[in-house]
Amino acid sequence: AQSVTQPDIHITVSEGASLELRCNYSYGATPYLFWYVQSPGQGLQLLLKYFSGDTLVQGIKGFEAEFKRSQSSFNLRKPSVHWSDAAEYFCAVGGNSGNTPLVFGKGTRLSVIA
Amino acid sequence: GAVVSQHPSWVICKSGTSVKIECRSLDFQATTMFWYRQFPKQSLMLMATSNEGSKATYEQGVEKDKFLINHASLTLSTLTVTSAHPEDSSFYICSARSHRGNEQFFGPGTRLTVL
Numbered sequence: 001a002q003s004v005t006q007p008d009i010h011i012t013v014s015e016g017a018s019l020e021l022r023c024n025y026s027y028g029a030t031p032y033l034f035w036y037v038q039s040p041g042q043g044l045q046l047l048l049k050y051f052s053g054d055t056l057v058q059g060i061k062g063f064e065a066e067f068k069r070s071q072s073s074f075n076l077r078k079p080s081v082h083w084s085d086a087a088e089y090f091c092a093v094g095g096n097s098g099n100t101p102l103v104f105g106k107g108t109r110l111s112v113i114a
Numbered sequence: 115g116a117v118v119s120q121h122p123s124w125v126i127c128k129s130g131t132s133v134k135i136e137c138r139s140l141d142f143q144a145t146t147m148f149w150y151r152q153f154p155k156q157s158l159m160l161m162a163t164s165n166e167g168s169k170a171t172y173e174q175g176v177e178k179d180k181f182l183i184n185h186a187s188l189t190l191s192t193l194t195v196t197s198a199h200p201e202d203s204s205f206y207i208c209s210a211r212s213h214r215g216n217e218q219f220f221g222p223g224t225r226l227t228v229l
Contacts, residue, residue: 032217043207043222044158090157094218099163099171101148102209102218106157 002027004093006105013081014113021076021108023065023091033074034092034102035065044090050074061085086112117141118210120221127198128229134194135224137208143188144210148218149181152205164191198228 005024013019025031032051036044048059055067065076074091088109092102117140127133137147146165150158162178164170164185172178180202182194191210195202205225209218 036220041225044220046220049217099146099165101160101163103160104158 002031002093002095002103004091004103004105006089006091006108008108009106010109010111012111012113015083016080019076019078019081019085019110021089021091021110023074023076023105024072025074025091025093026072027093027095029095032094033065033067034094035059035063035074035076036090036092037061038088038090038107040087047076047089081110081112083112083114086110116212116217116219118144118208118219118221120206120208120224122224123222124225124227126227126229129199130197132194132196133198133226134192135206135208135226137191137193137210137221139189139210139212139219142210142212142214142219144191145188145213146211147185147191148209148211149183149191149193150207150209152207152223154205158207161193195226198226200228202226203228 003026034049035047047063048057050057050067057065063078088107090107091105094102119138121136149161152158161176162170162172164183166185166188170183185191207223208221211218
């Protein structure tokens with residue numbers, strides 16, 4: 001069965017510091033991978049996605065993620081965090097079948113300090 | 115493009131009443147829609163998958179008689195929480211998938227509070 005593990009429940013970084021959020025997945029076929037961000041009381045916003053091709057994916061707001069098949073990972077990175085990046089981040093995995101839903105990790109809450 | 119709307123964005127109801135939440139794909143045809151539930155400080159949990167014109171497929175532990183899902187057209191799915199109780203208070207999020215694409219597009223969510 002497919003699953004997503006986000007090992008870090010909560011991460012605190014200083015503004016301007018670099019960020020890496022970890023995501024490991026389990027999926028029986030070629031996965032489609034996603035990172036979403038959610039601010040309190042809000043819906044999901046797609047940061048980036050990987051379907052195929054270049055394993056380094058660029059997203060919005062300066063985020064990027066790298067797909068590493070050998071490690072079953074899809075870690076999210078940002079070189080310099082801004083205070084507005086404080087939010088909940090979800091990694092998700094899905095397939096290319098029309099009926100395949102996304103499976104979400106438990107999320108990582110990012111706090112940014114001055 | 116690829117916009118999904120939900121209505122209402124929030125609703126407060128009394129225990130025992132029923133609440134209907136609409137999910138619409140505004141600029142594409144969604145052959146499949148998914149309903150998720152998110153409790154405070156938790157992740158999204160899939161409730162059910164609905165395909166246009168057929169019965170929804172519910173995840174284990176989700177009561178199909180309590181959470182009625184109707185996907186009557188390619189642009190509209192509805193979730194009705196019947197005889198709502200305080201424990202049904204949650205954030206309900208739908209997503210829609212086009213028959214052409216590999217991506218799901220999420221609605222903004224509906225906050226349900228049952229008093």
